[in-house]
Amino acid sequence: MSLFGFLARPRSAPQARDRLRALLAHERGMAGRGDLIAVLQQEILAAIARHITVDRDKVMVRLDRGETCSTLEIGVEVPHWALAN
Amino acid sequence: MSKVMVVTSGKGGVGKTTTSAALGAALAQAGQSVALVDFDVGLRNLDLVLGAERRVVFDLVNVIHGDAKLAQAMIRDKRLENLSLLAASQTRDKEALTQDGVGRVIDELRGRFDWIVCDSPAGIEKGATLAMRFADVAVVVANPEVSSVRDSDRIIGLLDSKTCRAESGEAMEKHLLITRFDPLRAARGEMMSVEDVLEILAIPLLGIVVESQDVLMASNVGCPITLHNPASPAARAYAEAARRLLGETVPITTPTAPRGFISRLFARKAAA
Numbered sequence: 201m202s203l204f205g206f207l208a209r210p211r212s213a214p215q216a217r218d219r220l221r222a223l224l225a226h227e228r229g230m231a232g233r234g235d236l237i238a239v240l241q242q243e244i245l246a247a248i249a250r251h252i253t254v255d256r257d258k259v260m261v262r263l264d265r266g267e268t269c270s271t272l273e274i275g276v277e278v279p280h281w282a283l284a285n
Numbered sequence: 286m287s288k289v290m291v292v293t294s295g296k297g298g299v300g301k302t303t304t305s306a307a308l309g310a311a312l313a314q315a316g317q318s319v320a321l322v323d324f325d326v327g328l329r330n331l332d333l334v335l336g337a338e339r340r341v342v343f344d345l346v347n348v349i350h351g352d353a354k355l356a357q358a359m360i361r362d363k364r365l366e367n368l369s370l371l372a373a374s375q376t377r378d379k380e381a382l383t384q385d386g387v388g389r390v391i392d393e394l395r396g397r398f399d400w401i402v403c404d405s406p407a408g409i410e411k412g413a414t415l416a417m418r419f420a421d422v423a424v425v426v427a428n429p430e431v432s433s434v435r436d437s438d439r440i441i442g443l444l445d446s447k448t449c450r451a452e453s454g455e456a457m458e459k460h461l462l463i464t465r466f467d468p469l470r471a472a473r474g475e476m477m478s479v480e481d482v483l484e485i486l487a488i489p490l491l492g493i494v495v496e497s498q499d500v501l502m503a504s505n506v507g508c509p510i511t512l513h514n515p516a517s518p519a520a521r522a523y524a525e526a527a528r529r530l531l532g533e534t535v536p537i538t539t540p541t542a543p544r545g546f547i548s549r550l551f552a553r554k555a556a557a
Contacts (some may be wrong), residue, residue, distance in 0.1 A: 211474025216431050217481040224438050224485065 295436030297407030305404035310509035311527035324416035329373035336507025346374035349386030460491035492526035
């Protein structure tokens with residue numbers, strides 16, 4: 201590292217600003233109505249559970265919150281015997 | 286017409302108590318009669334920052350419970366006769382504050398003072414919501430740092446929904462006070478700029494207080510900085526903020542890093 205190597209440090213302020221913008225856009229949106237994504241997750245699982253017995257250990261839930269949109273991925277392992285009935 | 290002003294932030298350690306003391310003193314120095322009320326039940330500190338810690342006999346909870354008259358509990362500042370303090374209680378009982386009780390005390394203070402400055406505890410629990418509940422004006426204290434700005438955003442949401450003013454459909458006057466600002470780090474891009482914070486929080490700017498040793502020295506000796514070291518940049522920022530609260534138009538200048546350093550920085554960069 202050169203004597204003035206510290207000058208090459210990346211500017212972190214823009215990152216702070218951008219992360220906050222994304223986060224607050226999300227938090228402001230859900231103010232007062234709880235976490236919509238969490239509600240969706242529960243209701244989707246409840247709907248599936250009405251038709252087949254869902255083993256909680258065989259359910260995969262993945263959430264990715266983005267700036268403009270979020271993705272909620274729900275994977276349910278359905279055994280063949282459940283479909284046969 | 287008296288005004289009730291809450292000094293709030295959500296996050297702890299950003300400078301609410303220092304700001305309450307400094308703005309309260311600056312308003313008193315400008316000729317207003319001021320009552321400072323500490324809402325941080327269990328962790329009071331405004332008495333210490335004002336140098337009145339050895340004079341507290343009765344506190345806010347005593348007045349609410351009727352154990353003491355308001356006049357008995359108000360501690361008059363020895364340096365500024367139109368500045369008084371109502372200390373918080375050191376009780377650990379979180380239910381000590383009641384909405385009715387706080388409302389009655391605020392009403393009584395309105396009859397006696399021009400300004401009632403409510404120093405909010407950190408967080409969004411009862412103490413913080415009651416500190417803002419009866420306010421006409423809010424000063425949101427924020428540091429140019431991600432967690433502080435996020436919490437300030439949350440607090441602004443509460444000011445707009447959980448206060449008497451908001452519930453009766455009146456506008457809540459909100460001001461942003463940026464504290465612990467470091468011009469050098471902002472210039473280097475290591476700290477969010479004033480513009481960044483203002484754009485995100487979108488409420489009017491009341492002032493910018495630089496990070497400074499003078500602030501620590503003032504609280505060490507128990508004297509509001511506007512009295513202890515009026516010529517210091519931090520004290521001037523608070524005095525100007527108080528004038529803005531009184532309706533004066535005072536232009537805000539963003540503090541800049543000492544001249545020479547930045548140019549040296551760029552000169553080095555060019556040479557590297």
